[in-house]
Amino acid sequence: AEIEYSIVDGDGSDVFDIITDKNTQEGIITVKKQLDFENKMLYTLRVEATNSHLDPRFLQLGPFKDTAVVKISVEDIDEPPMFSRPSYLIEVDEDAKEGSIIGEVVAQDPDITKNAIKYSVDRHTDLDRIFNIYSGNGSLFISKPLDREETPWHNITVIATEINNPKQSSQIPVFIRILDINDHAPEFAKYYETFVCENAKAGQLIQTVSAVDKDEPPRGHKFFFELVPEFAVHPNFSIVDNKDNTAGIMTRRNGYSRSKMSTYLLPVIIFDNDYPIQSSTGTLTIRVCACDSRGNMQSCNAEALLLPAGLSTGALIAILLCIIILLVLVVLFAALKRQRKKEPLIISKDDVRDNIVTYNDEGGGEEDTQAFDIGTLRNPEAREESKMRRDVIPETIFQIRRTAPLWENIDVQDFIHRRLKENDSDPAAPPYDSLATYAYEGNDSIANSLSSLESLTTDGNQDYDYLSDWGPRFKKLADMYGGEDSD
Template identity: 75%
Template sequence: MNANPSLHSDQDRGDGSLKYILSGDGAGDLFIINENTGDIQATKRLDREEKPVYILRAQAINRKTGRPVEPESEFIIKIHDINDNEPIFTKEVYTATVPEMSDVGTFVVQVTATDADDPTYGNSAKVVYSILQGQPYFSVESETGIIKTALLNMDRENREQYQVVIQAKDMGGQMGGLSGTTTVNITLTDVNDNPPRFPQSTYQFKTPESSPPGTPIGRIKASDADVGENAEIEYSITEGEGLDMFDVITDQETQEGIITVKKLLDFEKKKVYTLKVEASNPHVEPRFLYLGPFKDSATVRIMVEDVDEPPVFSKLAYILQIREDAQINTTIGSVTAQDPDAARNPVKYSVDRHTDMDRIFNIDSGNGSIFTSKLLDRETVLWHNITVIATEINNPKQSSRVPLYIKVLDVNDNPPEFAEFYETFVCEKAKADQLIQTLRAIDKDDPYSGHQFSFSLAPEAASGSNFTIQDNKDNTAGIFTRKNGYNRHEMSTYLLPVVISDNDYPVQSSTGTVTVRVCACDHQGNMQSCHAEALVHPTGLSTGALIAILLCIVTLLVTVVLFAALRRQRKKEPLIISKEDIRDNIVSYNDEGGGEEDTQAFDIGTLRNPEAIEDSKLRRDIVPEALFLPRRTPAARDNTDVRDFINQRLKENDTDPTAPPYDSLATYAYEGAGSVADSLSSLESVTTDGDQDYDYLSDWGPRFKKLADMYGGVDSDKDS
């Protein structure tokens, strides 16, 4: 602005009667006015960049009256710019990247500087850019501040970091202008412009021939000056003698190539392998192919070391066959193993007994022949899986095993038999040629052409049988009636022997029995009842179960009888202590009655059935000289006392002409039917009553106790 601006009123005569006052922006602070002359002065240095324009109001008033002599006037004060501000960059430090090997003029980054001076007034705010540091690698456009590459083929592998200093100067770069600077850090990023390289052309490794597939042998590594994915390497075996014997894999962490065994090695076959291993980049930029192939190769020599190996069998597994009727010591086949080492040590064979615990097979330790040591049965074991061991004689620690599978071939050595137990029935009103049962058979053998069974009645039953067998030619047969009507009271059960034969060689046959019961049936042919016992129903017990129950009951009864007999025997004393006590001839029948089936014992049936006709029995103690007709004795009536009956029989003995002339002892040792007691012989009656045990008579009453006392008698001529 102009220095010392002033205000003047037309009413001012210079006599000091007027007074000038100032108001508005900065009045009294930045700007003051001389109240007598109207001169305006600035009290401080003004900065256009802070406030370029001020608006003020001035007025002249009468000092005495204080009234304005003229209307208030407004005026504007503008601050003129001077070059008092240097250019300032938006960032103190810039960071930028650019790919290595970039072309000249490749954009890197743009920098910007601002100047606070008035761009519309002079050249105070006109900024020009220039590079102070970073040549000849980079350049900057003077007006825009764009930084570009200035050198061709900048290589990151040679230099990666660059620091560039850029200057911004106002006044259009003329002398006297103000300036500012900034720093730009530029990094070259990697591109795949370097192929992998092996540090050496030949590698050499060793491995034993016993190394299994997958065993690592050694590591090789190619170097690559690039970084990141541009430095990733893939290894491969491109050619060589061991192309199919070895493999190479890449360790992704270390970028190494690991040589591994691919197949089993054999020192005796080949001792040294030569491989060509190639290293290449999987990510290649086409624009750098002109530099050459991005791969490298090296030679790898692998030496196989000899190892003492166990014997090797000629096969991984052996399968042999033998007929089940083979005799002991029959040779089945043989196995072969040999030492793969150059020494060719002799081998001996043995059977792992853990796989043949029954010792069914054996092996010749010298030639490996397998032979049987026991008889075979295909129906018991079809396949025998054993293990054969081959061991070096000079080094027993070296051994190997091989599985041996022996199949037992079938021989027709089992006859066919019924598939189940057959028990059927026929109705009394059955018609001729009526099917009553279908038969099926099974055979443990397994012929190649399948089972072909034939059915027929046994020859001894075929002629007079009431049934016929019809072979259905499909391994089944039917039982048919041969006549109209059956009578279960005449014949309740028929047993049909059926012959079953196979069609193999040699022919095997067996005879099975079919039980046919004659039963009463309804009109629909459903069984209602049979004479002997009802057949098995789905809700009843089988015949075998009923027989088992009856056997249990009989066993229980026999046990009770024996227990009672032993108990009584302990209490009894013998009637005749010594035979010397009997001066005359006494025939002692020291036995018990045999029940109803004992036809030689005394028949007490007349006590129960007085009307029955007595069948006299011959004496067993003498041989009669003449045979007399037995006399009929009136039978005892139901109300006749047993004592009278016994006395009557005693008299008959006295008068019996067939009785011996000497004294004899007749023992009536008959046990009543169903009694659990011991003998009631009269030899016991002479003992004291207190020694007798009548517990078994508790259910028969005192009448039979009396019978026990008197049962039997002594026969003599007159003093019996």
């Protein structure tokens, strides 16, 4: 049999519904609306079950349906805190003092336990830490001065958290509007380049000025213009307030001379109408120029042209950047040029150069027996084996050369030449850094000693007659010593 279920009565007919399970023919109760344990904890339903397909043969047996009472109990769960509003809008004056309270947010635990709540400000929405909140009661206060001209609105987020269960928390947006106060003075809307013609007439309009103010009064701006008290009666110019936040600069006499005065300075006071009243003084620079008959400027004094001319901060920065870029380019060009001129230490792998080591040492002469052996010169017939030098320790042990045997009774000069030739042709001869010089003075002389020192050893007179036999070169000496001493 197919059974159809329905809710026929009860206080939860608008909150619950019932359907039939096609497989088991059981009634399934579903929820149609959000349940709230704190508002209603128990619901009573009257459910009716009816046989949807009746057999006509059994109609007289009575109604084929039945009813039952169903009671539904709602269980409590821990819910996050709930704020009293979906959002908060707070207005605060721009001149509010630090620490002053600007508003309050309220949240509570919807559970029966009514856990205590603590409040905090999400610092991601208040990086400058301008606002703070008392954690116990949700009162917002100011931590830093406010500036409406810089930031007119602040959008922060307040977090409410259960103290017993920190996982249960909720957030609420708070919009803070900064109300303007009159704390800025009006000033000229721009820099005015004003000139007056030399042929100007009295009462002629030469410039119209206007003003701006950073403040935003609720009734709009209203500015007033006048000359400073010291120049209230200016002999050359006057100012006329147009009553529409502008003023006109008028001439007060006929004709102006550049040779006498090329530039005039006219101080003007600008007031606003808000409370407290703010004012500032701006100075107009008026140049005297030559004009045509229509009043068009043709030329001005050089001093008057240069006086108001000024470079803005952006222009100065641009000029400095250009100068820095030029200096960098010059330095880079010089570095590249120097790098091109510099030759590499080794041009290629094949370019291998010798290192020359110079020792400025001087030999010790014949008495230096460590440098060489003079005995070879004194005894040419002696046969000498090649020896390593005794005064220098070579880095590499060279193989000892075997010299060819010398002939008997060889001349010393020929011996030296042969030794020199052997050393020049020997590839294993080390290039020592000391120089040994051998000198050969020839064979013995047949002449006896000419020293007069030996004359003291003889008692008698010396015989110098043999000097005459030596030839005409010794004739003078034979005449001096050869003859007998005359009485």
